[in-house]
Amino acid sequence: xxxxxxxxxxxxxxxxxxxxxxxxxxxxxxxxxxxxxxxxxxxxxxxxxxxxxxxxxxxxxxxxxxxxxxxxxxxxxxxxxxxxxxxxxxxxxxxxxxxxxxxxxxxxxxxxxxxxxxxxxxxxxxxxxxxxxxxxxxxxxxxxxxxxxxxxxxxxxxxxxxxxxxxxxxxxxxxxxxxxxxxxxxxxxxxxxxxxxxxxxxxxxxxxxxxxxxxxxxxxxxxxxxxxxxxxxxxxxxxxxxxxxxxxxxxxxxxxxxxxxxxxxxxxxxxxxxxxxxxxxxxxxxxxxxxxxxxxxxxxxxxxxxxxxxxxxxxxxxxxxxxxxxxxxxxxxxxxxxxxxxxxxxxxxxxxxxxxxxxxxxxxxxxxxxxxxxxxxxxxxxxxxxxxxxxxxxxxxxxxxxxxxxxxxxxxxxxxxxxxxxxxxxxxxxxxxxxxxxxxxxxxxxxxxxxxxxxxxxxxxxxxxxxxxxxxxxxxxxxxxxxxxxxxxxxxxxxxxxxxxxxxxxxxxxxxxxxxxxxxxxxxxxxxxxxxxxxxxxxxxxxxxxxxxxxxxxxxxxxxxxxxxxxxxxxxxxxxxxxxxxxxxxxxxxxxxxxxxxxxxxxxxxxxxxxxxxxxxxxxxxxxxxxxxxxxxxxxxxxxxxxxxxxxxxxxxxxxxxxxxxxxxxxxxxxxxxxxxxxxxxxxxxxxxxxxxxxxxxxxxxxxxxxxxxxxxxxxxxxxxxxxxxxxxxxxxxxxxxxxxxxxxxxxxxxxxxxxxxxxxxxxxxxxxxxxxxxxxxxxxxxxxxxxxxxxxxxxxxxxxxxxxxxxxxxxxxxxxxxxxxxxxxxxxxxxxxxxxxxxxxxxxxxxxxxxxxxxxxxxxxxxxxxxxxxxxxxxxxxxxxxxxxxxxxxxxxxxxxxxxxxxxxxxxxxxxxxxxxxx
Numbered sequence: 001x002x003x004x005x006x007x008x009x010x011x012x013x014x015x016x017x018x019x020x021x022x023x024x025x026x027x028x029x030x031x032x033x034x035x036x037x038x039x040x041x042x043x044x045x046x047x048x049x050x051x052x053x054x055x056x057x058x059x060x061x062x063x064x065x066x067x068x069x070x071x072x073x074x075x076x077x078x079x080x081x082x083x084x085x086x087x088x089x090x091x092x093x094x095x096x097x098x099x100x101x102x103x104x105x106x107x108x109x110x111x112x113x114x115x116x117x118x119x120x121x122x123x124x125x126x127x128x129x130x131x132x133x134x135x136x137x138x139x140x141x142x143x144x145x146x147x148x149x150x151x152x153x154x155x156x157x158x159x160x161x162x163x164x165x166x167x168x169x170x171x172x173x174x175x176x177x178x179x180x181x182x183x184x185x186x187x188x189x190x191x192x193x194x195x196x197x198x199x200x201x202x203x204x205x206x207x208x209x210x211x212x213x214x215x216x217x218x219x220x221x222x223x224x225x226x227x228x229x230x231x232x233x234x235x236x237x238x239x240x241x242x243x244x245x246x247x248x249x250x251x252x253x254x255x256x257x258x259x260x261x262x263x264x265x266x267x268x269x270x271x272x273x274x275x276x277x278x279x280x281x282x283x284x285x286x287x288x289x290x291x292x293x294x295x296x297x298x299x300x301x302x303x304x305x306x307x308x309x310x311x312x313x314x315x316x317x318x319x320x321x322x323x324x325x326x327x328x329x330x331x332x333x334x335x336x337x338x339x340x341x342x343x344x345x346x347x348x349x350x351x352x353x354x355x356x357x358x359x360x361x362x363x364x365x366x367x368x369x370x371x372x373x374x375x376x377x378x379x380x381x382x383x384x385x386x387x388x389x390x391x392x393x394x395x396x397x398x399x400x401x402x403x404x405x406x407x408x409x410x411x412x413x414x415x416x417x418x419x420x421x422x423x424x425x426x427x428x429x430x431x432x433x434x435x436x437x438x439x440x441x442x443x444x445x446x447x448x449x450x451x452x453x454x455x456x457x458x459x460x461x462x463x464x465x466x467x468x469x470x471x472x473x474x475x476x477x478x479x480x481x482x483x484x485x486x487x488x489x490x491x492x493x494x495x496x497x498x499x500x501x502x503x504x505x506x507x508x509x510x511x512x513x514x515x516x517x518x519x520x521x522x523x524x525x526x527x528x529x530x531x532x533x534x535x536x537x538x539x540x541x542x543x544x545x546x547x548x549x550x551x552x553x554x555x556x557x558x559x560x561x562x563x564x565x566x567x568x569x570x571x572x573x574x575x576x577x578x579x580x581x582x583x584x585x586x587x588x589x590x591x592x593x594x595x596x597x598x599x600x601x602x603x604x605x606x607x608x609x610x611x612x613x614x615x616x617x618x619x620x621x622x623x624x625x626x627x628x629x630x631x632x633x634x635x636x637x638x639x640x641x642x643x644x645x646x647x648x649x650x651x652x653x654x655x656x657x658x659x660x661x662x663x664x665x666x667x668x669x670x671x672x673x674x675x676x677x678x679x680x681x682x683x684x685x686x687x688x689x690x691x692x693x694x695x696x697x698x699x700x701x702x703x704x705x706x707x708x709x710x711x712x713x714x715x716x717x718x719x720x721x722x723x724x725x726x727x728x729x730x731x732x733x734x735x736x737x738x739x740x741x742x743x744x745x746x747x748x749x750x751x752x753x754x755x756x757x758x759x760x761x762x763x764x765x766x767x768x769x770x771x772x773x774x775x776x777x778x779x780x781x782x783x784x785x786x787x788x789x790x791x792x793x794x795x796x797x798x799x800x801x802x803x804x805x806x807x808x809x810x811x812x813x814x815x816x817x818x819x820x821x822x823x824x825x826x827x828x829x830x831x832x833x834x835x836x837x838x839x840x841x842x843x844x845x846x847x848x849x850x851x852x853x854x855x856x857x858x859x860x861x862x863x864x865x866x867x868x869x870x871x872x873x874x875x876x877x878x879x880x881x882x883x884x885x886x887x888x889x890x891x892x893x894x895x896x897x898x899x900x901x902x903x904x905x906x907x908x909x910x911x912x913x914x915x916x917x918x919x920x
Contacts, residue, residue, distance in 0.1 A: 064272075071193070071211075071214055074207045077192050077203070078207060084178065178248070178251075191206075201242055208233075208237060211258075214265075214271060215265060233258040233261050237255060273346045276343065276347070276349050277302070279301050280297065281351050284354060286357070287438060290360035293328045294326065296325050300323070308320075308341070311340075312334075337354065362434035364386070366384060367444070368431065371448050375422065382416070382418050383446075387434040393434035395434060396435065398431050399428055402429065423535060426448065427450040431445040453540070459521045459523045459524075459588070459589045460521060460588055462584070463518065463586070464517075465582040487570060489506055496557055522555060527544060555585055563580050594650040597634045607647050613636065615636050618630070643666035655672035659673055660674075677699065677745065681748040690723040691752050693722065700740065701740050703715070704716055704718060708734050757781060758823055760831040762833055773808045775804070775806045776789075776804070776806075776819075784821045789805040805817075811837065816833070833847060844870040844907075846867065847864065849887070858920065859893075859894070860891040862891070863887055872906045875889055875903050876902045877900075898919045900916070901917075
């Protein structure tokens, strides 16, 4: 509680004393420690800052800070003015309360409390006391304590009444004095809210102008409301600077509206708001798989509405304006640095960088394939695999004798593997593995088969005849085949180098008593050997070439000896000579060990792979300008029904009885037990008169055959639709037979029942026309749920389930009767019948009965009925001559194509003909 003291001077006129007390109260309000009302330092009107070198957001922030300072300055200015009013009013109220309270007990009122503060002049004036001060003292001394209390009480009440009168006068003079004081305070150039003002009233107006400018630049509904209230509040505020007739309490009321606006606006915290603060930063690094989805979050707090903008490598991402960034189907180009930029009207903040790496796990697009090579191949065994990956993949290779024991091949770090000069020890399982920093992918292992090799031998079949003089033979001991054969061998060995060329399959056949046919083969020596355990193809080739030269020299020596008749065969003292004209050197044959074939270089023999066996084939090639026909061993696939799991086998194994393989080149017995073709069919009803046959089979087939009710076969397709209109109602069965490309056949039989198809049949004479009445009768092939009849373009439908319908009072014109019968959703029948009402009693027309046309091969039946008094009908087919016809009309021998058949009533004054169109 502020202690308020005033001094009243009884020696001056009372009015002047009122002004003096009011001035003391105002001074106390102005110089109270809680009040800081003073003239501000002069400033020029604030100019908008423009800084080209700074980002726009910094300029916004500086503007917000300046506007906030201006708002606080205006608020302080208005608050201090209102505070001074309240201080003065509070001081007056405290004085009034102090003097208006009655004294309590006698002890609370002491003589010194009253007389010490009152002089004799006051008492004389107030109570008309005569004498001097000593008289008062003597009077006081003679009073008893009780009498003194009564005197004090009387004096105090009079004093209070006097002071209350003084305070009321002071309150009446307080506002004008306060206003004068403020005019003095602001009589020079001052400023409010960053704008200069030249007087107290001008400062009040400037404060409201600054406030209005700040509110106008504030978004939101509150700003609109405050702008609407501001003119009235401004008018009230300006009265405390322009009106001289206000009291302190009235001045307080005049400042209340503007203070209310300032308080509500300040609570909005727009200009004094802070930039947003990111409370949850996005991660520093994110890895996303290719075609995957990026999902990162950024959370921020703000006093003002907040906006998010995600950026990639500093560039805004379109439509990325929430705290969560979601990008689907990420690709390599989406890798980069992502940031979350948050801002409000007061400023902005940028998140940390999120390094996004779009990775792709290795995915093979080039996989390994099983490979077979032969020992010592110069080009070696080569494997290659490749995979898409991001980052690009690294590579590892594995090898093992089994798939379960694969070991890393050291030093192999590319996507290709070359095994130079492969040997049997290199045979086994190989696989590659692609990897990057995000995962690995290992290809399925494949088998490398290293086929054994040998050096091929060349063989040349030779045939010639030998002959001797008869008289010499009769006297010699060379009288049997065995002796002659031994002599021929010895002579051949002597002629050729037996160490380089071998003689095999020597055979002697007697042609006559003195002549024999000799057949044999010259074979190059076998030079295949393996002393080191390592096959060197160059070394084998170097061994093979000399033996082939030796073979050619042996052939040349034999030919030369035959031509010069210098080759004599001595047997039992008799010389047999070669008949030169009979010497025949047949085609060259390559010889490989069993289970091997000749390689492309015509030197080596390579073992047959599993699923194949060797066979000889004749080929012609050009060598040194000559066409050579040679017999060459080659490996061919095992035929269907056989298999071979071994390497280098000379034959294939047959499948067990009643089993076969599905293709050639089979390598295991299990392939003989391929699943037989299977077929499982069922009939699925789609309506009382319709069904569909569906089948399941375990592999594709090449043709499908159907047998309906044991009838002849016909080609068909599955699914197979069947309806009663096609095969009739009742019980049926259909046998489905399928065959595949291997020759397997499977069949299945399905039984089903078809109700009669729902159909509508008009009677022969329907519709009947009598005057303006039409009557139609019809029948149904089976019971139905409902039948409706109506005339086309006359929408009302009539229930005609009874099979009869009559329409009366019809105007002359053409009509179309439509009948619909339904049993369920899938079984429905509809029929139409046209007729005509004529005002001519002799009018005639015709209509078709039921479908009208029935086609059976090249025969056509047309059923019709006449309406009216027609004596007969004239019919015409296409451009043929017309003829008199009656129902039904049977046309025979009708050719293929489109046809037109016309029925015209005869013997009527007016008529309409019926035109029928059909195709064969």
